[in-house]
Amino acid sequence: MTHTLHRFGRRQDLTQDFIVTAMPARGFNDQNCVPKQKEFLRTALEYGPVNIGNAIKGAEHRATKDLRPTVHWHRDDAPDPEAVIEEVDRPTTVSAVFDDYEPMQAFVAKLVEMDLGLSVNISSVPDQAMKCCEECGVVRHSIEYSVGFRGATEKLPDDTTMELMTMCGHGMVSAAFARKMTDWVRSGRRTPEDATRYMARFCVCGSFNPARAEKILARAAEGK
Amino acid sequence: MKIDHQKCVACGNCVAVCPMGAIYIDRSLNRATVNTDECVECYTCFRGMSMEHLNPTAVRAVRRLLHVFRLRFDPEPDVCPTSAIVPDELSWPRVIRRAFSDVTATHESTGVHGRGTEEVKTNDVTNRLGVGRIGLTVELGRPGIGVWFRDVQHVTRSLAAAGVTFEEKNPVTSLMADRERGDLNPEILNEKVMSVIIEFNTAVDDIGEILRLLRKVANEIPTIMALGISVRCDETGHSDLEDILTENDFEFLRAKTNIGIGRAELAATPSV
Numbered sequence: 001m002t003h004t005l006h007r008f009g010r011r012q013d014l015t016q017d018f019i020v021t022a023m024p025a026r027g028f029n030d031q032n033c034v035p036k037q038k039e040f041l042r043t044a045l046e047y048g049p050v051n052i053g054n055a056i057k058g059a060e061h062r063a064t065k066d067l068r069p070t071v072h073w074h075r076d077d078a079p080d081p082e083a084v085i086e087e088v089d090r091p092t093t094v095s096a097v098f099d100d101y102e103p104m105q106a107f108v109a110k111l112v113e114m115d116l117g118l119s120v121n122i123s124s125v126p127d128q129a130m131k132c133c134e135e136c137g138v139v140r141h142s143i144e145y146s147v148g149f150r151g152a153t154e155k156l157p158d159d160t161t162m163e164l165m166t167m168c169g170h171g172m173v174s175a176a177f178a179r180k181m182t183d184w185v186r187s188g189r190r191t192p193e194d195a196t197r198y199m200a201r202f203c204v205c206g207s208f209n210p211a212r213a214e215k216i217l218a219r220a221a222e223g224k
Numbered sequence: 225m226k227i228d229h230q231k232c233v234a235c236g237n238c239v240a241v242c243p244m245g246a247i248y249i250d251r252s253l254n255r256a257t258v259n260t261d262e263c264v265e266c267y268t269c270f271r272g273m274s275m276e277h278l279n280p281t282a283v284r285a286v287r288r289l290l291h292v293f294r295l296r297f298d299p300e301p302d303v304c305p306t307s308a309i310v311p312d313e314l315s316w317p318r319v320i321r322r323a324f325s326d327v328t329a330t331h332e333s334t335g336v337h338g339r340g341t342e343e344v345k346t347n348d349v350t351n352r353l354g355v356g357r358i359g360l361t362v363e364l365g366r367p368g369i370g371v372w373f374r375d376v377q378h379v380t381r382s383l384a385a386a387g388v389t390f391e392e393k394n395p396v397t398s399l400m401a402d403r404e405r406g407d408l409n410p411e412i413l414n415e416k417v418m419s420v421i422i423e424f425n426t427a428v429d430d431i432g433e434i435l436r437l438l439r440k441v442a443n444e445i446p447t448i449m450a451l452g453i454s455v456r457c458d459e460t461g462h463s464d465l466e467d468i469l470t471e472n473d474f475e476f477l478r479a480k481t482n483i484g485i486g487r488a489e490l491a492a493t494p495s496v
Contacts, residue, residue, distance in 0.1 A: 025346035119486030129481035141484030144454035150442035171367035
């Protein structure tokens with residue numbers, strides 16, 4: 001779904017949702033870009049992202065293919081950022097998600113200083129990215145705006161579900177699953193943290209913002 | 225994608241997980257089943273669900289026992305207990321579903337994973353979108369709704385009739401049989417995918433007319449249209465696009481900003 005562009009939500013929520021990506025251009029700078037992409041991810045970890053990802057291999061939260069039956073009572077679901085970094089083995093899009101402006105801006109300032117040569121994009125509310133560019137001493141090169149949904153919009157789910165499912169830019173978090181998790185949190189079957197981890201595992205590229213998802217679920221549980 | 229009925233225990237976990245709502249419990253079989261018309265081969269169920277590899281007979285026995293005693297088990301919702309989800313061998317033209325719906329699949333035409341393109345994300349390196357031009361990404365389809373290529377063709381034909389030139393390095397463009405008319409390869413028209421992105425650029429002076437056309441066409445197809453509109457900023461980082469969008473009653477809350485620190489590393493860099 002053009003990756004991170006069409007995230008749905010209220011402005012006050014979207015101002016706490018930043019995705020910084022690094023991408024090589026095919027035929028221009030994609031040779032020998034793997035070490036640079038790993039460096040991007042490793043550096044990102046120093047600034048406390050809420051998620052990192054490699055669009056073709058996976059993110060911090062991921063499915064496990066050899067679970068034991070005890071998983072239903074105790075599940076080792078700690079995020080694994082090192083696996084994300086190690087798995088970068090060919091040109092891809094790598095990303096780091098932040099839920100706060102300051103660490104995101106500090107990370108971008110570091111990227112400018114590192115001069116990796118990869119294209120770096122900030123997906124956010126546009127004026128925040130503009131401010132970040134100014135503070136980092138760079139001039140924004142290009143910008144793509146999301147102007148929302150048109151057509152058969154009556155087929156779209158409710159706002160809470162839209163907020164959750166559009167955080168996976170490729171649509172891998174289904175509306176039914178987002179609704180199910182919202183219902184489970186409302187009914188006390190799971191905490192917002194647990195429900196968020198279930199959803200985050202389906203987002204391969206790592207653009208899902210777990211911190212924002214927890215807030216959305218907690219808000220929904222309170223009936224707001 | 226298919227469900228191995230020898231293994232499935234009808235727990236129903238995969239039903240909610242499917243972004244297209246294509247998996248259901250067949251009550252006559254008491255097994256999860258995939259509606260192959262609606263399945264877009266996104267692999268979300270196969271890739272995203274954790275697996276337990278339990279013995280199906282044992283799981284069914286435990287479930288029956290719990291049912292008899294009216295006990296309820298609260299399982300993890302993202303787990304297939306018996307690893308019953310199995311990818312199908314895909315052939316043309318069905319394989320096109322996966323190419324546009326599975327984020328990890330890389331398009332041969334663009335080298336970009338998923339259904340996307342580089343758009344302006346690498347514009348600082350490629351200069352794909354020049355000064356004075358406006359780029360448009362017209363995304364058709366959403367999870368749970370999807371889009372048929374016959375409806376995609378309706379949009380590409382309308383755009384072609386308006387004289388747009390489709391982006392060369394785009395998966396939809398690569399499937400066009402006649403780019404002048406916006407005709408797609410007829411073999412794929414009855415294939416459904418989660419979404420596609422039509423991409424082209426236009427002169428600043430023509431954007432109002434294009435936006436009006438897109439508004440009209442969006443109401444002629446049974447799916448969602450999500451528009452992305454891009455521009456190259458001037459040397460001060462400014463763009464007039466926000467004013468243009470406001471003039472045309474388009475609201476924007478979110479954007480992708482290319483911060484301009486990429487560079488080409490090959491000797492033959494494109495002209496600016």
